[in-house]
Amino acid sequence: MFIVQMEGFLPGVDDIYRWNMENPIKLGYQDYRHNISFYDNEAEIGQNPGSEAEATMSFLKAKGYLLDPELMQSRFARVVGDDRRHEFLLFYTENMKDRGLKLADFSEEKPASAQKLRSEKALTKRSLQVFKISDAGGPGLSH
Numbered sequence: 001m002f003i004v005q006m007e008g009f010l011p012g013v014d015d016i017y018r019w020n021m022e023n024p025i026k027l028g029y030q031d032y033r034h035n036i037s038f039y040d041n042e043a044e045i046g047q048n049p050g051s052e053a054e055a056t057m058s059f060l061k062a063k064g065y066l067l068d069p070e071l072m073q074s075r076f077a078r079v080v081g082d083d084r085r086h087e088f089l090l091f092y093t094e095n096m097k098d099r100g101l102k103l104a105d106f107s108e109e110k111p112a113s114a115q116k117l118r119s120e121k122a123l124t125k126r127s128l129q130v131f132k133i134s135d136a137g138g139p140g141l142s143h
Helices: 042-046 052-062 114-128
Strands: 002-008 026-027 029-042 070-080 084-096
Touching: 029 042, 029 114, 042 052, 052 084, 070 114
Parallel strands: none
Antiparallel strands: 002 084, 026 029, 029 070, 070 084
16 A cells, blocks of 8 residues: 655644654655554554544545555655645555564564564565655755
8 A cells, every 4th residue: 555645734733843854765856754664553543543544444444445454664754845844755555464474573672683674674675666756846846
């Protein structure tokens, strides 16, 4: 599954995106923050009713699609605009079982296991093969 998401703060909300650029990957002319997640989507929905995860599942279910509970995701994000009030995100998500993986095989312990590191690298590679960013404005374009 591939999701493109644009979000921002509503007028009247006095806030900005404050996250730092970690693990950057260059897509087009821009750096994107990149992270990999292995997670239980059903548990996430149970812990956060009304969340984006639940809205996504409801949308997919209404269209006749289902996701397994255990998912892995490659996420790319960047802040758009000098005012830091907008964000552009790309999500590539796979069912873990489709790759012969189980969430129980991955702990949050540091350092990560060799299997987890291999899985992260492979997921990143697959995710980068499903889309291409084209910055038509060139390297000087800031948003």
